[in-house]
Amino acid sequence: MLLRIIINKDDIRKIQTDSEPETLDSFYSFLKCKLGLGGDFVVQFQDPDFGNEFCNLSSLSELPKEKATLKVILKQIPESPQTDSTLDTASLSSPSSSSMEDTPSCRRPWPDPFVIPKFSYDVELKLKRGNEAYQENGTLLITNKDTKSEILEKLAEEIYKYSAYPSREQYDIVAQSLVKKHPCLREPGSVKGWYCWKFSLKFKMGNYRNKLRVSGCSELTVNRRNSGPKQKLKKAKKSEVNFLPDVPEGKTQNVLEEERAAIVAEMKKKKVDWKKVTDMMASTFPLRRKEIVEEQPLVAEVKAKWPALFTDTQIEAEFARLTSTDLWDTFVSGLDQYMERFLQMFRAKSHCIQALSSLLSLLDDDNSVQKKRAVILRGLPHFLREDPSKLLKIAETTESEEQMAKGVSIGVLLIQEEEDVIDFSVVLEEQIILNGITDFPHAVAMLVGLLFALNIDYPKELRYTFEVIQKVLMNIGGEQCSARVHGLRNRLLCKTL
Template sequence: MGLRGNFLLQFEDPDFGNELCNLTDIKELPTDRATLKVLITFSDAVSDSTLDTASLSSPSNNSSVEWPDPFIIPDFSHDVELQLTAANDAYAKEGTVMVVSKGVKSEILDKLADMISKVTAYPSKEHYESVATALVAKHPCLRELGSEKGWYCWVFSLKFKMGNYRQRLMAAGCPEVVVNKRKRGQTSSKVLKKSKKGEVHYLPDPPAGQSAFTSEENRKTMLLEVQKCDPDLQLLDEMMTATFSQRRKEVIGDEPPVSELVNRWPALFNERQIRAEFGRIVTTDLLSFLEGLDAWTPSLLQLCKAAISSSRRLTLQSVMQCLEKEDTNQNRRTAVLLGLPGFFAEDTSEIIRMCDVHGETLDVLMKGMRVGLLIGHEGVLHDAFPMQVFHVAVVVEETIILHDIPDVATGFALLMGTIYCLNLEYPSEMKCSFEFMQRVVMKIKPDHCSARIHGLRNKLLRYRL
């Protein structure tokens, strides 16, 4: 199951009335049906906080923390809790709301900002609303009589408080806030990549007990491990997780060329670790891209057929003619992905290149490619895309960093993962297509899409009706 860290296994023992007993030998399990329980153990003592509140502040978790649903409102100082209790009683009896003093409001906002920052320093609109909803649900005396939902002004107050709190985090040296407050041109290498709309540069703190020295030792251990014919994948998984904070500081803070990253972090550049790294950054499975693509493929193909009559849609026409020759699921995915730039009149020549595996040399094929895909096939290509793909490779800065990818759709998914893992800009020639894949296909910040993406999504939804 890929469980990491220390844990105990227990099972329901029928000989003792199905009581939970520690499992020491697999032969102890009942033959007909076994019920197991996994107990995660921690080396450090954990406070008496509940599981919900512990999940917000666990120092051992150095990957992206999912937003708690519902948000857990913490206890405030003793005097504030006494005032809230009395006001809640009055609200229950008479329906009167509390007149919140400046000191009480400041205490509430400070405590909430501290809890929010342990999950993310950059909460979204939905996050603020979930906190405000939980606040008035726990303390109904704080409801606002003039707003429909009772928390409209609390959302605005939280936004201002988080802005001030980020200033304090930056002064304290919080890496994620420091790098996101940095202005363009302040780096020693290339200018800072602009965060994609609705996102921030995710830069977590190192896990508890992890120093720069131990991270560097783990990196050197991985350098030796990947050189083995049969590396220990479980060990690499654990060390990649432990060194995530250091790696993000290098990728975002130093912005080294990809060749240097390949030399320093060779364990990252394979499908397994790109998927894992993407999950740490976005808390989403990278290959959910394929499920999202399949959900939109029928609508996109219908829209392609409706658009090929336009003289500007020659790319779509050639793609659809190619699909008619061999209509398989993989070819439908390929047709949709290669036809997508046609909706935005984008030029794909610098991003997507077809190549005969027995033809030109790779240096010639990759010349000028900053980021993109090489789609390999055998023989002369007479169609918009090959019916039989030999292999697909991901290229960054004229360097192949992932290869032997079996199909075009998986290649696009790994290309998206690479862009996130290496903190790259979307190529300007296909920025609308990549934004569509991000916002619509992968559902990453879908409410922040541009007008062109929003318009295409609306058209596709009409075909779903």
Template sequence: MATSAVLCIILGENDSAKVTLPLGIPSSVEELQSEIKRQCEVFGDFRLQYKDLDFDEFINLTSTSDIQNKGKIKVIYPPSALSTSSPGFSARTSSQDEINSISSVDTDLPLSSDSSSTSSLRSEPWPNAFPVPEFVYDVEIQLQRANSDFQSNGTLFNPNPRMKSDILETLASQIVKYKAYPSSAEFDSVAEALVKKHPCLREQGSVTGFYGWKISLKFKMGNYRTKLRNIGCSELTVNSLKRQQDDQRTSRNQVKKPKRAEVNYYPDYPTGQTKRSLEEERLALLSEVHKNNNQQVVKDKMERTFAYRRHEVIEDKPFIAEFKRRWPALFSEREVEAEFARITTVPLRSKFMQQLDHHSSKLLRIFQKKGGAAGQKIRNIMAEYDKNDAIETRRACVIKALIVYLNEDPESLIREYLDVETDQSVDQMVLGIFAIKKEVAEPTDSLADVGIVIEGVEVLNDLQNIANALAILFGLTYASDLSYPKNLRCTFEVLQKILMEMDVRHLSSKAQVLKNKLFE
């Protein structure tokens, strides 16, 4: 049995933390980095140094065998990270504030996808303001001089082909840290950030001043993807023509890439791991999941097998019954949250409830103005809202009214029964929530059980209330890579893009109209 250990983690000047390792010092530096990310809530890239007893100095950590119990570890951030903010403090503060804002949701999950034994997972979504990286030394010198000339006499700079290629290559390597397939709007944001930081590069005669840079960057990004595909990057090799020709099940035109703001859609296996070793981890996980008080071991193994699980989901597209049989540990509230955070880097229940409560008052005013048959349905639903003070019931009413407002049927998503009823229609549900009410007159919000059904299989139950069940169901659509139901497509789009604020640039007309009304 492994002996537990404690380490002093120095995060910065006057900022340190104590990290407890119940299973002892990890076997690899990557595992230790992941544990520091989880316990200290440190995001982004960093390396580690340890306090060497022989020299009494901090030395770069290359092997965890150099660490002893009660040793000191220093976190070293890249210069680019230090120039913006201190990842060791500000990120932890903001995430803690967000978690504390919803006390009714019990979650202490990390907001970053810190999968154990791997440093390849992205830790943040596409930024609001793209950070233009530092270019190679000679390029930076030329740009500094050109920017000075531009500020003094307005002279624009036309870089030679080699210098332009260096600039585009560096930008492409920065882009892929966030996503391999950026949208047109995201290329706009990169090109705009480039000419904003280096105004000498603005294009004369262009309406935006950066259109030519955007087009060049698109071509360079395509070439850069080819380079990464040739060296075996999973996210790109999955779409290679040769692979698709070898796999008869895959359409040549079917491209597997993020479509719903996934940050880690198809990650590489952790360093040093293979498909065979990860399958062994999965088999070990099957026995660990049935043990009592074993949550931490299960969590570590789920993190370690994340990439393996994603490859299975994306490539094999298993039925939910088979997927649950192979990965039973995933089908719990806590693990759905953790998986969603690994895929998107976004907290699930805390943000879902916070945003739902935040928009509720404005939604009520919008609902009151709805007329016709839909307006009458909404008023019938909101009658229960007015006579019940329970926050869980009020959230459920807002959700049902929102579905009606979007001209979709709430019963397609939420089926409610009395506990004495037996209705086999739940078995026919493709994707939805069932809520069983106790056979009592009061309170009206008393629920015997709330659960989730996918492909006719009850995958989760005892979820307390409808809002919580909907949040977990939304997380499961990502964890299992499920398409949104056609008859509820607009509802799930609003949940994703307005409530969870993921991929907000592309909205359908219905969702855009609702968003405009919410932010009037």
């Protein structure tokens, strides 16, 4: 079926369905993936009974067999729970991590500002008296061993809610916040007043991790000291908030393995029950992460064991489980937020970077939002002085898949016939992993989602490009940037070049 989709007056797309969806829910899932939509939305069709005026779609039987014009209306998520009794509309919610339990292994984004927790009653009383004395005459509180140990233990517990391996900057933030809330704890003779607290906190955090490691915490047992030759520390590198969760209560590894086998069997069916697959993918998340993080398998091996993970919907769902962030919505909103500023900076550099000038000339014929997004993403490696050929490779339809993907470890493949764009695909380890993608921005978003899902490091040749996408556009871990990316973000926020 050929579909003309009206999202708004400036965004009208044409998509093709190879087979007719069987249910309204599967049709909504198809539209969500193809259009990159997030949140709830309503689909309307041109009803011939009312002079082709738009009406809400309630059944697939209302659609013409060959081609149709549809309108997609985005709406806010209702406050009241949604029921199955809705008759004349249907909606699809964006991927969410709400299905996962609030366990200690489930991280939250690092808070800004960091809130110092409450301590036990006697410690809070000592701090209250100490702060009063400090305000009155500048007297500092002398803490005994037990009081200091409790303060550090409580802070370590609070830090662990956000990060098992906090950075140097995060230790600084916690120590500063402590003496800001309780100035009586400032250190005499220290310029900042909190250096010793910072180093004591680092030691306490190490002891706290060791205690949890002995207790069997998955995220920490993976880095056992006696686990063989010294290896790189396996920890969240992309600010994942749910990097390596424990198996939930009531489940065992054997039960999760049975569910994994059931997913593989379901994916082989001609008519896949996508709701069933989605539920099982959510519940088997701890098993999947354990395999990916600990064993570091090849992408082909992961695809054989977890075929559902390599679909648009499940890539977005896995990204949400890892980061508590919607992949496409966050990606495109950041891109649109800085769009005009990026284009200004590209124009300013185009006189010395010819590739930027060529990309900007593409907007002369097509100045749509979609085209601007693609130009910015393609121009980013040029602007950051990286190798753009590592991000996008152009291939012809006459080439075989092996020829197309050859030499591409991580990147996007643009397949064209003469000058017509036929398809975009995601390539990992010289294999086409995901195809049938409508445009370059969606392909980049899917690539980012897969790098998170498969725990793959950003390629060295494009480290700054992906850092900008993650930390600037998507604001995931944005509080810690390299000098080059920090400078770019400052320029984006400036009003003048």
